[in-house]
Structures are given as structure tokens and as C-alpha cells.
Amino acid sequence: MKQIILAALAAMALAACGGGGGGSGTTAPAPAPAPVTPPPVSQLAGYVGAWVSACDGRELNSVTVTRASGSADAIVISYKSDYYANLNCTGNVVATWTQSADATAVYAGSVDASIVFTPGTNATAARVDKVTATLPAHTESVVGSNVTHTVRNGQAMWCIDFGGGSSSCIYDQGAQPAQTVAGGLYMRGNELFELSPSGSTYVVNERFTRK
Numbered sequence: 001m002k003q004i005i006l007a008a009l010a011a012m013a014l015a016a017c018g019g020g021g022g023g024s025g026t027t028a029p030a031p032a033p034a035p036v037t038p039p040p041v042s043q044l045a046g047y048v049g050a051w052v053s054a055c056d057g058r059e060l061n062s063v064t065v066t067r068a069s070g071s072a073d074a075i076v077i078s079y080k081s082d083y084y085a086n087l088n089c090t091g092n093v094v095a096t097w098t099q100s101a102d103a104t105a106v107y108a109g110s111v112d113a114s115i116v117f118t119p120g121t122n123a124t125a126a127r128v129d130k131v132t133a134t135l136p137a138h139t140e141s142v143v144g145s146n147v148t149h150t151v152r153n154g155q156a157m158w159c160i161d162f163g164g165g166s167s168s169c170i171y172d173q174g175a176q177p178a179q180t181v182a183g184g185l186y187m188r189g190n191e192l193f194e195l196s197p198s199g200s201t202y203v204v205n206e207r208f209t210r211k
Helices: 002-017
Strands: 049-053 059-067 074-086 090-099 103-116 124-135 140-143 147-152 155-163 166-171 179-188 191-198 201-210
Touching: 059 201, 074 155, 090 155, 103 179, 103 191, 179 201
Parallel strands: 103 201
Antiparallel strands: 049 059, 049 201, 059 074, 074 090, 074 103, 090 140, 103 124, 124 179, 147 155, 155 166, 179 191, 191 201
16 A cells, blocks of 8 residues: 555656646755664563563562663563452452562673573573663552551561451561662563572573563
8 A cells, every 4th residue: 555655646746747838957856864763772672561470379460661761771670569359369459569669670681591490490591681680779568458557576567458367467678778689581472581590590580471
């Protein structure tokens, strides 16, 4: 369709240039268009999107990955954990854990390595994207209709009441300093693996599936 439209425009231009009499002067050529510089290719572009972990009892972790502003080699990772009223992450979300700041991961090169996907199994050869992740100074919070903030034995914590005598508590660590760690990312189909180095291999911190 694009070729047909371009051909029609060319025919209209030829028709407009025809006609009777007139001088045989020449028309100055149009200036060449300015070159277009393509945006830099991000080595971490494939990780951009929304991801969710497998359910762990009542807890479901998720991350949202976006490109960092002004950098082709960095992504911003936002973490969240939802806690459900029932096991297998069913029913209503009764509590949500978040951080006051997001982590930034900077591309540090790709390396042929091996990954232990499941503890106790053999490592699998893989091409790992190395990253340096930085989390600024931050606090954590847990909010929800079934959440209370309390102090037990001198330790502040949030406690989630799931009903039926079932509850769970999360320590309130207060203000936490900035952190920088070296790690890795690996994508297999619609799966994202967050990795930590362990000797000459990498181990899986968490596995996410693209939403």
C-alpha cells in the first residue's frame, strides 16, 4: 500500500509540472535532508516490561522494568510484593510491601557463563548480562486493611492478619543506606532470571514471568 501511495503522489507531481508554454529555466535542487541519528541500542532493552514471580504461599512478587532516562545502558527496576488473603495467592490483596526508591541496573558487559537454575542441579551454559545494581538510601513500607504496625521485643514490624488465626510479620528496618551490588540478568523465552555470582557460576535469586 505504501508503494501505491508513493506512486500516486509522483504522478500528481508530474501532472502539476506539465502545461503550456513558459520558460525553460531550471529549478535549483532541494537541499539534502539532515542525517537522522538512530537512538542508541540498549543492551538491556529486552528486560523492559512488567514481570511477576511464582506464588509463594500468600506472597506474590512483581517487578516493573523501565529504561533509565538519558542512558542506553541502564534500566530502572521497581519492586512490589502483594500478600493475599488465601493460600495460592487467591482472594483479596490484604497487604502490599514497597520501597521508597527504585533500583537502577547498569549494563556491565555480557559473558559466557553457567547458571544453576535449581539448587542441587548441574549448571547450564548461558550468556549472562552482567549488571551493577544501585539502590539509593530508602525505607520500606507495608500497607493494607489488615496491617498493623507494632513493636515486639524492641523490634518494629508490620503484622498482617489473614484471618482464622493466621498472620505474618515483616521487620521494619527503618532508614536503610544506599547499596551497590554486582549481579546478572538472563532471559529465556518469557522468563526473567535475577542472578547473583557464586564462584565461577551464577545462582538464581528469583525467577519472573512476563505479564
